[in-house]
Amino acid sequence: MTTRPDHRVPTAPENDPPDAATPILRLDGVDAFIGESHILHGVGFTVPAGQITALLGRNGAGKTTTLRSILGLVERRGSIDLDGQDVSGSTTHDVVRRGVGYVPENRDVFAGLTVAENLRLAERPGAGHRYDLVHELFPRLKERRGQRAGSMSGGEQQMLALARALLNDDNRLLLIDEPSQGLAPNLVREVAVALEQMAQLVTTVVVEQNLAVIRHMARRVVVLDQGRVVHEGSAPEFFEDEALTQELLGVHHGGAHR
Ligand SMILES: Nc1ncnc2c1ncn2[C@@H]1O[C@H](COP(=O)(O)OP(=O)(O)OP(=O)(O)O)[C@@H](O)[C@H]1O
Numbered sequence: 001m002t003t004r005p006d007h008r009v010p011t012a013p014e015n016d017p018p019d020a021a022t023p024i025l026r027l028d029g030v031d032a033f034i035g036e037s038h039i040l041h042g043v044g045f046t047v048p049a050g051q052i053t054a055l056l057g058r059n060g061a062g063k064t065t066t067l068r069s070i071l072g073l074v075e076r077r078g079s080i081d082l083d084g085q086d087v088s089g090s091t092t093h094d095v096v097r098r099g100v101g102y103v104p105e106n107r108d109v110f111a112g113l114t115v116a117e118n119l120r121l122a123e124r125p126g127a128g129h130r131y132d133l134v135h136e137l138f139p140r141l142k143e144r145r146g147q148r149a150g151s152m153s154g155g156e157q158q159m160l161a162l163a164r165a166l167l168n169d170d171n172r173l174l175l176i177d178e179p180s181q182g183l184a185p186n187l188v189r190e191v192a193v194a195l196e197q198m199a200q201l202v203t204t205v206v207v208e209q210n211l212a213v214i215r216h217m218a219r220r221v222v223v224l225d226q227g228r229v230v231h232e233g234s235a236p237e238f239f240e241d242e243a244l245t246q247e248l249l250g251v252h253h254g255g256a257h258r
Contacts (some may be wrong), residue, residue: 023081024047024081024114024172025082025083025205026046026079027043027044027045027070028055029042029070029079030080030088030183031076032062032065032074032076032227033076034074034075036063039065040066040069040227041077043069043256044078044228045222048112048203048219049203050203052196052206052214052217052219053203053205053220054207054222055207055222055248056207056249057212057249061226063190063226064207065227066224067205069177070082070093071100072091072094073092075226076088083099093183099171100171100172100174101165101202102165103163103164103177103179105207106243107161108164109157109161111148111242112149114147115144115145115149116145117134125171126170130166130168136161138159140156141156153187155187155188155190158187158191166201171202171204173202173203173204174198174203174214176204178193178207178208188213195217195247196217199217208244214235218235219234219235220232223248231248
């Protein structure tokens with residue numbers, strides 16, 4: 001009897017789901033400009049479906065500009081493929097309509113409106129609106145639905161901003177910029193738990209300076225420096241490599257890099 005050669009398909013790296021190879025977003029050679037300034041230089045990376053990708057880098061590396069490029073909020077060139085469609089020439093309205101939710105750094109809540117009104121304004125026509133899910137993840141928003149958003153704490157406003165992005169059931173990609181910024185430690189933990197639960201439902205890209213928040217939830221990392229991608233790969237491997245995190249982010253293991 002002859003032994004058959006081993007034809008096993010190579011298995012995905014441990015911890016990666018079966019669909020890890022399927023990118024929902026792919027950037028290739030993206031340049032971005034703000035006024036006269038050339039901010040991103042040939043940025044390329046992929047975001048696999050069904051997990052959290054952390055977008056990291058020192059201050060001013062270009063993380064926010066990368067998210068804004070995907071959304072068409074800054075002038076950009078290059079290829080931006082969202083689930084098989086090139087959106088590099090699309091308007092922001094069109095990118096959002098294709099199922100991209102955005103939570104900007106400064107939280108996009110309307111301070112003068114109530115929690116309920118903020119959520120109602122986020123409803124996209126044609127989508128289902130996941131109020132049950134939002135209230136399950138953020139019970140405080142249900143309790144405070146009549147309260148003006150501007151009178152809530154920073155953490156509660158952040159939860160409202162996240163809830164607005166999660167509300168529409170046709171969102172397939174969430175772009176979240178510095179969700180823990182400026183929050184007290186107990187609220188950072190609460191927001192991190194919510195974020196992790198959200199990411200089980202929708203593929204998420206998070207910009208986060210607080211590595212303690214992101215290191216346990218991210219599966220993949222992309223590191224930027226001076227508008228260029230300097231590292232892309234498995235998050236657990238990256239965070240285990242103290243020398244690399246130190247070199248690329250200027251932090252010691254587990255630290256925050258502000
Ligand atoms: N409106 C603007 N006009 C000119 N340059 C800008 C503008 N906004 C950002 N930049 C520059 O673009 C570069 C990238 O900024 P960006 O905000 O994308 O970085 P970041 O990695 O998100 O930084 P941070 O961690 O500080 O938020 C920086 O050098 C910044 O000074």
